[in-house]
Amino acid sequence: MTSYRALHDGWAVTGGDVDSVAATVPGCVHTDLLTAGLIDDPYLDENEKELAWIGHTDWVYETVFQHAGGDGRTDLVCAGLDTVATVILNGVELGRTANMHRGYRFDVRDVLREGENQLRVRFGSAYAYAQAQRARLGGRPNAYPEPFNFIRKMACNFGWDWGPTLVTAGIWQPIGLQSWSVARLAEVRPQVTVADGAGLVEVRVRLERETPGPVTLAATAAGRRVAARTEGDEAVLSLTVEDPRLWWPRGYGDQPRYDLDVTLAGPDDEPLDSWTRKVGFRSVRLDTTPDGGGSAFTLHVNDVPVFVRGVNWIPDDVFANRVTRDRLAARFAQAVDANVNYLRVWGGGRYESEDFYDLADSLGLMVGQDFLFACAAYPEEEPFATELAAEARENVVRLSSHPSLMMWTGNNENIWGHADWGWVEELGDRSWGAGFYFDVLPRIVAQEDPSRPYWPGSPYSGRDDLHPNDPAYGTTHVWDVWNTDDYLKYREYRPRFVAEFGYQAPPAYATLRRALSDQPLARDSPGMRAHQKATDGDLKLQRGLDAHLPPPRDFDDWHYLTQLNQARALSTGIEHFRSLRPYCMGAIMWQLNDCWPVTSWAAIDGDGRKKPLWYALRRSYAPRLLTVQPRDGVPALVAVNDSAEPWPLSATVSRRTLAGVVEAEVAVGATVAPGSAITLPLPAEVGAAGDPAQELLVATADEHRAWWFFAEDKDVAWPQAKFDATFEAVGPDARVKITAHNILRDLVLQPDRLDPATEADEAVVTLLPGEEATFIIRGGAGLEPTALTTRPVLRCVNDLV
Incomplete structure (x- = not known):
């Protein structure tokens, strides 16, 4: 039977002027140096810029372990090396790697010794590697002055408009020895589908063999077992489950899962290997049918159209070893409590962990996974062509068993960038990634995970003859709001599916005070500047305040008002997009979380604290939403029902003075069917203000309430708070x-x-x-x-x- 032994103890790291210090595996050099007291916390004050040398330094991880020997084969299994690594066992070079996003396996039976063994992993500077590849292949445009597109490494390690530049190195995933004989399960890929009330589990297995001969494969799920004897290296096991309990997104039903067990036995039925996962029965399809308004972009789960109430997800910490299952569970609980039903894993981060997907499965959180390309032109030459194909296959196979995974997306903003950001002129005839997004990746998904849809990019319109960010087709990113325009412009959009839109604000006050020693805190104090990564971010925050709110008198006012404006901006966008259902069937705000304490678009800051935006999301993403929206220049009441039951709506809408005096009032009612939105016009005496600066609308229906203010706060004489x-x-x-x-x-x-x-x-x-x-x-x-x-x-x- 296969056995596995983790090699996580006794490591030390050396590099540059750093003598050997204890190292944590899995981990990275930054956290090792921090634990050893050799660097200051990179998240505090301006420390980040003092630590750039770490990413330009070569590092060596080393351990000594005992081995007792044995028959059969032993492999060194490296689940994740970050990134440019040379693996050496007992002085023998086993291989070299240059991809953080995949694993590697080395046959070490002829190198291992009985007794003491020395394992070393040398990590070359990610900068040196990426810069050498760029010099060899020619530069490519990207959104930031860093060479992240020339190395298969987490792009946001090189900094982003919300993230620090902390270029890591280390053994970031488990490493260990696997011993086996005769054969092992090299790959198990279940496809779980539902049709005509029956669940089909098709398990594709690839074997690695040491000796030829017949072996027996068996798969068991939901009380059904199927077995087959094979002498080949690949096999398919199929079993049918009648009337399985379906897995549903949260809010639509339960999330039952079934144990799927796959076993491998030798010629004499001796157990050789096993594999176990939980799977869920559900179907998913993407409807992109053309219609009079462009073309749909609607996810159907178990043949039910689902409005995506989503958030974009970035790595929850720069240092992956600090993102524990408990930390993910806390973040997911915050998402669930905010009525989120979908997480989009953004393409500048990582293929998320088994813990991430297992939690999503259990909670009914749908997930969209980007392939890891973001905001840059990527070379398609070697070694990147081979590395990308191997990386994609490994991760598609790894994640294909998870019912929460809804779709694969080829990249983040690269097709848009090629069309709009001057790339064509800069690139000339050099490759930029199109072959990956339109050929390699869709072929891999079709081969390895055909039960899920693939979409070439985010945003992408679905047609070569259209602008890739055409709101009437496919997916859309809305970034003129924030970059150049006020958030009220959201209401000018009629998108089919919005995959990114957002607005900035600083983190919670306690988070700022933990991270910054500025005395006093001020908008332009050194620490605040160091923790604002967006170009002209503070100017854009001020522009937003100027459009809506009274001027702040001090930092405390500014902090409250910018957080408030962020909450209002996202509520404006989300409620408008939801009011367009079924024309628009998804809104994924940027972003749920932060990876460090920073002024950003997040609803939950880098210390895990909720900004006012989080509370606004909870209301705007509620399954039943009451909102006032402009229709033909006058306010109307819109009711949105994402719940599974009809909503017998009985609402009162009143126009009032600031003093609370009712100037006009109307009762409106309707039954809002599940999965629908209705618009209820308001009579002129309610919807038109006599004095916009002194009047407002309030709509109430049971626990639901919606507001409409006829004038901006800066133009209203609000009474002194009593x-x-x-x-x-x-x-x-x-x-x-x-x-x-x-x-x-x-x-x-x-x-x-x-x-x-x-x-x-x-x-x-x-x-x-x-x-x-x-x-x-x-x-x-x-x-x-x-x-x-x-x-x-x-x-x-x-x-x-």
């Missing part, structure tokens, strides 16, 4: 009740300013005169009540007028 606040400790938590004496616009309570371990359960709450809101402060029982209920902890727009 309210009563009560504080009550409830076990470890605190309950804060705010009773409004007058209208309070967008209350936000930030208890982390007093204690970094605390968190409010709600934010961005508007109250009419006489209304009340209760905030639960987790861990807040010991907070000082007056500090908790006054500026700068408790904020509303009224404060600034």
Whole structure:
């Protein structure tokens, strides 16, 4: 029977002027140097720029281990080496690698010794390798002045407009010895499909053999077993499960999974190898049927059209070994609590882990996985052609068993870049990646994972005769909003599926204070500048404030207002896109998470704290959404029902003064069918303001509420905030009740300013005169009540007028 022994102990790393220090495997050199006290935390202050030397240095990892010998074959299995590695065992070079995104296996039976063995992995500088490839093949345009497109390594290690430049090296995935004889399961690729009420499991197996002869393969799932005897290196096992329980995206049903066990036995039925996964029965297809408005882009799961309420996902830490299953589970819980149903794994990061996909499977979170190309022209010459094909096949096979995986996408923004960013003139006749996106990758997906759709790029319109970012076709990225235009422009778009759109804000105050020693904190203080990676990011933040909100008087005002503006921007876009259902069938905001403390587009900052945006997402992504949208220049009520049951809507819409006086009111009602949106026009006496700066609309239906303000906050004379606040400790938590004496616009309570371990359960709450809101402060029982209920902890727009 195959056996595996991890080689994770006793490692040391050496490089440059660094003498040997203890190393963690899996891990990377940055975290090893940090643990040894040889570098300062790269996430704090301006330390990042002082550590650039690490990525330009060669490193050597070394360990000594004991081996007892034995019969048969033994392989050294390297699941992930980052990145330009030479593997040496007992002085013998086993091989060289240059791809972080795939594994390698070396036959070491003739090199291993009984007793003590020395294993060394030399890592050359990723910069030196990438720059040499660029010099050999000729430069290619990219979005950042770094050579990330000339090495098969996580692109965002080289910095991004939200990420630090920290170019890692190390043994980042497990490494160990696998011993086996006769044959082993080299590859197991299950295809799980559903048709006519029956589930089909087709298991394709590839064997690696040491000796010829018959072996027996068997597969078991849902109480069914099938076996076959073979003398070849490949086999297919098929079994049918009648009436399986279907796996559904969250909100549409349950997520049952079945154990799939594959075993390999030798000529005398002795066990040789085994493989086990959980699989789910479900079908997925992508509808791109042309229609009068362009062409659809709709995911159907189990033949049900699903509106994608999505978030883009980046690596949750620059240093992959710090992203544990518990950390992923916490982040996924935050996504689920925000009513997210889809994670798009962005192409500048990694093929995500088994823990990532297993958690997504269990929670019903749909996943779209980009192949790893982002914002650059990529060479198609060797060694990249061979490496990319091997990388893609390995990861498609690895992930194909997961029911949460909905689709593969060829790249992030490269087809768009080629069309729009001046690449054609710069490239001349040099390759840029088209052969990968339109030939190599679709062939690999068709061969290895034909049950899932493939789309060549994000964005991509689906037709060569159209602009790749045409909103009426395929997938769209909306980045003129933020880069050049105000967020109200979202309402000018009529997209079929929006795969990226977003707006920036700084992280939580406690996150800033942990990461920055600036005294005082200021928009342009050194640490704040170092943790703003977007070109002209602060100018764009200010432009957004100028369009909507009163001017900030100090840093505390600026922090509150920029976070508030981010929340409003995304709510505006999401609710508009959802109101277009079924014409538009997906919105994937940029981005859920951060990899370090930074001013960015994230809803959850680099310390895992929720920005006000997160609370806005929870409302705007609710399965049932009540929203006021402009239709033909006047406001109308739109109800969106993504739930599985009809929504008997009975709403009251009133036009009121800021003092709460009802100027006009109407009752509207309808039954909103599952998977639909309806628009309810409003009569002129409700929808038209007599004095835009003094009036607003509020629509209420049970627990659902929607607002419409006729004027921007900067043009409204908000009354001075007057309210009563009560504080009550409830076990470890605190309950804060705010009773409004007058209208309070967008209350936000930030208890982390007093204690970094605390968190409010709600934010961005508007109250009419006489209304009340209760905030639960987790861990807040010991907070000082007056500090908790006054500026700068408790904020509303009224404060600034």
